[in-house]
Amino acid sequence: xxxxxxxxxxxxxxxxxxxxxxxxxxxxxxxxxxxxxxxxxxxxxxxxxxxxxxxxxxxxxxxxxxxxxxxxxxxxxxxxxxxxxxxxxxxxxxxxxxxxxxxxxxxxxxxxxxxxxxxxxxxxxxxxxxxxxxxxxxxxxxxxxxxxxxxxxxxxxxxxxxxxxxxxxxxxxxxxxxxxxxxxxxxxxxxxxxxxxxxxxxxxxxxxxxxxxxxxxxxxxxxxxxxxxxxxxxxxxxxxxxxxxxxxxxxxxxxxxxxxxxxxxxxxxxxxxxxxxxxxxxxxxxxxxxxxxx
Numbered sequence: 001x002x003x004x005x006x007x008x009x010x011x012x013x014x015x016x017x018x019x020x021x022x023x024x025x026x027x028x029x030x031x032x033x034x035x036x037x038x039x040x041x042x043x044x045x046x047x048x049x050x051x052x053x054x055x056x057x058x059x060x061x062x063x064x065x066x067x068x069x070x071x072x073x074x075x076x077x078x079x080x081x082x083x084x085x086x087x088x089x090x091x092x093x094x095x096x097x098x099x100x101x102x103x104x105x106x107x108x109x110x111x112x113x114x115x116x117x118x119x120x121x122x123x124x125x126x127x128x129x130x131x132x133x134x135x136x137x138x139x140x141x142x143x144x145x146x147x148x149x150x151x152x153x154x155x156x157x158x159x160x161x162x163x164x165x166x167x168x169x170x171x172x173x174x175x176x177x178x179x180x181x182x183x184x185x186x187x188x189x190x191x192x193x194x195x196x197x198x199x200x201x202x203x204x205x206x207x208x209x210x211x212x213x214x215x216x217x218x219x220x221x222x223x224x225x226x227x228x229x230x231x232x233x234x235x236x237x238x239x240x241x242x243x244x245x246x247x248x249x250x251x252x253x254x255x256x257x258x259x260x261x262x263x264x265x266x267x268x269x270x271x272x273x274x275x276x277x278x279x280x281x282x283x284x285x286x287x288x289x290x291x292x293x294x
Contacts, residue, residue, distance in 0.1 A: 009081045010247040016081075017255045020074055021242070026235075026262050033265055034283050039063065039273045046070075046266065060274040067266045068100075071259050078252065086249045088136070091124040092256055111151070111169055118144055118171050122183070128249060135241055135250040141182060142237060144171055146230045148187035149206070153223035156195050163191040195221045209233070228287030235261035 025033045036042045039059045043051045047070075052062060075093065079085045098117050102110060122144060125137055148170045155161040155169060167188065172181045179188045186205065194200045198213040201221060209229035211222035235258055242254035265286045272282035 006082070009083075013078050013081050014247040014251055017078060017242075017252065021255065021258065024259060024262050025265065026239070026258055030262075030265060030288060033269050034279055034286075034288065036269065036273070039270065042266075042269060042273060056274055060270045063270045064267050067263055071263050075256055075259070078255075086132075087127045088124045088249060089252055091121055092253060095121050096256075096260065108169075114147075115169075115171050118147060122171075122173065131245055132249040135245060135248075136253060139237060139241060139250075139253075143234060144183045145186045146234060147171065148184055149190065150223060150227050150230070152187045152190055153195075153221060153226060156191075157221065157223055166191050206230070228285065230287075231261060231264065232287035 023029075032045060033042070036045060039056055040051050043059065043063055046063065046067060052059060054062065072093075079089055079093075082089075095117055098113075102113065122140055125133060125140060128136060151169055152166055155166045161169075167177065167179075167184075170177070170184045170187050172178070173183045174181065177184075179185065181188075190201075190204065193204075196219065198210075198219050201207060201210055202213075204210070206226075209226050211219075211225035213219050238254040238257040242251050242258065245251055265288065268282055268286040271277075272279075272285065277285075
């Protein structure tokens with residue numbers, strides 16, 4: 001189908017996106033993912049073609065690659081319905097592809113690139129107006145704030161950076177690195193917390209996402225646990241906004257993020273099946289057990 005006029009395209013795309021979400025493995029449907037018993041069963045659940053006759057390790061990889069291709073193809077097909085899609089719709093795709101290409105890298109140079117790409121995502125909001133601008137500014141503040149929080153945790157736990165060093169590596173909305181910056185203040189607030197003291201964290205704004213603490217047992221904050229929890233929380237927020245403003249830029253950005261979370265869950269399940277990990281542990285890794293379903 002060729003490009004439609006803006007009004008008709010928005011209506012058509014929202015209807016199509018809604019249909020794709022209804023068939024996705026999120027919300028109540030997500031349990032179908034975590035209940036499969038083999039990689040062959042997972043492949044059959046996700047795709048219509050015959051399961052390839054390949055070793056388990058290759059089938060796991062095939063599922064991950066094919067799921068990502070399906071996700072990106074669906075999104076690009078939705079964008080193709082617009083004669084001129086909003087720049088922010090292309091920016092989130094560009095940012096996703098950047099994250100995938102850089103995910104194996106681990107250097108401070110890489111962190112600098114991350115900050116630049118995140119700022120490009122934040123600045124892309126300037127192309128919007130009205131409700132879309134208001135909605136996505138709210139969602140992006142949350143998303144970037146979470147990224148800053150995770151950077152603080154990783155730098156504290158894995159690299160033992162000092163609070164002063166950590167503050168130099170955060171994303172700020174302005175060139176001035178102010179402690180009350182709208183994107184950085186939540187991260188700044190935890191920069192001096194003791195990573196080995198649960199008492200230091202129990203009253204934290206996002207304390208519900210802390211890894212479990214047992215009295216009398218040595219505890220240290222777990223960045224991976226919190227990352228999974230925050231991802232699930234963020235996906236729930238995007239799901240609310242998908243339905244809040246139908247036929248808007250907000251709804252399509254939200255669709256992308258929800259499907260991105262679904263892809264993370266598929267990857268967790270595929271890897272778990274390959275390694276023989278128990279269902280409960282796979283759900284935990286996917287962030288599904290540490291927060292309510294999306």
